[in-house]
Amino acid sequence: MSPPKKHRSALTRRSPRQERAHETVAVILDAAWLLLQQGLSGFNTNRIAERAGVSIGTLYGYFPNKQSILVALARRLLQADRLAVSDALQTAAAQNSDPVRCIVRALFGRHRQDAGLRRTLLGAYLGAGLAADDAEQVRAQVAMMAAHPGWPLAGRSLTDAQLFVISRAVLGVARALTENAEALPASDQALEDEAVRLVHAYLAVAAGGASRAASASSEAKTPSSAARMSGVP
Template identity: 40%
Template sequence: MARGGTGVSGRMKPVEKVRKSPRQSRSRDSVACILEAAARILEAKGEAGFTTNAVAQRAGVSIGTLYRYYPDKQAILLALAERETEAHRQAVIAVTAGEPSVARDRALIRAFVQAFARRDQARRIAMKAMLAEADHAELAARFSAAENGLKDAAGRPLSRVQAFVLARAVHGALRAAVLEGVDFLQSREFEDELVRLGRAYLGYRPVVVA
């Protein structure tokens, strides 16, 4: 049984994310095995089969070794989500390097949606756990790469306040869509509305987004 918390899907008390940072190669290998085992269990059995004992057994480590790095299964979920958000951050940086256009803005919104909406079960469960538990400011900071270099319709860089408001508006809509389990998260209409929201805030004239 996992220690601490009330379960994966229920609202939990604040959790300790990582007890010990892996510095040696052997420690990093153990952490990688634990996270990979967790992902495989979530993919095969979902939340019902996800326990720290099951993860330790699948990873080939003792339960004591697992608890050395992760105090409970929620911490493992958050670590999985953090691994995914870093990959997403790199994708966002690549998108924002392009010239401002409707196509670029759509690609940026699509990258944000895909960060939370990919269909593989393990990733979806981990990201939902992060959205439910993470401090909103901390979560938004992980995606702040998208804010750097943004300009309004006149070509002026956004101020910190403007970038904050725009980013939180998009993050808030995505967070609500994921946590409420809406059926239009990956729809073209939802994507269109987020593109319109962003471009309207930046001062572009309303157009039919393509």
Template identity: 45%
Template sequence: MSGVENTRKTPRQPRAKHSVDVVLEAAAQLLEATGEAGFNTNAVAERAGVSIGTLYRYFPDKASILRALAQRETEAHRSAVMAVLDGGSPGVARDRAIIRAFVQAFAGRTKARRIAVSAMLAHADHGELAARFTAVEHGMHDAEGRPLTKVQAFVLGRAVQGAMRAAVLEGADFLESQEFEDELVRLGRAYLGYSVGKRGG
């Protein structure tokens, strides 16, 4: 199943999109508050203030809600990364800004994030997911100004992504810490051949 096949009916009208957004926000709140134990379609509908019929119009089951929630946050993260690549990180190094966008995803809802991402990855097309972030790897250069080869860009990208994903899925208590951000930055810069003696830059 495709990682983007999340809803029964694709919302097109503003009102419909609003209903979906309300349901997904309620789902995130419920997951963060109760975990998987209290997560079901009836509880989501009640928290969202919509009828169960309205919820089922867009989401056939609770798994589809989880996947849609993860997709929404993944797209928000991708948009934040693209903004950085377009020059939208004043005062912050580009590599750090990209990593920070990931660390700060899901608005700090780490429990909801772990559950939703796990659900998405169980059914995702991983090639499709990776393709959303190819712009980050494209045009990367090492400390000597040499463009990275396709293999080098793959290794660096998956090394950083792997550490970040593991922190999410394992529920690491340091996911949002400055130290974790610093170490991811150091990892990337060391691979590219930059000096990594100083943290926090």
């Protein structure tokens, strides 16, 4: 999903179309990431351009201000999160491991890594009015996982509400690892174990409910034995 029109001009000036332009943008973002690791106090477009080895005019050709660079870095971070989760699902299938544990571990690990930078970048991202974009990206990846043949209950449909509840429950714990890691009540391993237990228990209940609903629907459509014997259609 693209950001609302009113936000687009504030985020980028032009999109890179040629390979060379993509390389320039990547160099700018790499330099910005390295500077951001030193703190926000020295994070500005002049220093980023200098670190990237490009002119300030070139930088402004792609990014109107440092806020737009923070948003671009946030997008790159979130994309890396999605790739890590997808890779975990593929690894679980290849190794015949529990896909739920592999995904939870990957997700929690990503949120533990560079927690301070992640807080800064997600703050800029959501502050730019991109909460709906974030929600859509999460929804799309959850739907992809649910449809994957290696996922528990593959082939059985969960409702949108069920997918939302279980994914947000786990994502909420993951984001707590970023937002308030020092105050968490348990070790990383204990949190991982409980999150895995939660997902499996929820999926089992959801699957049971779906099976009961399907059975009830089938029974409602099938005439009873007594009705058949009495000739009632």
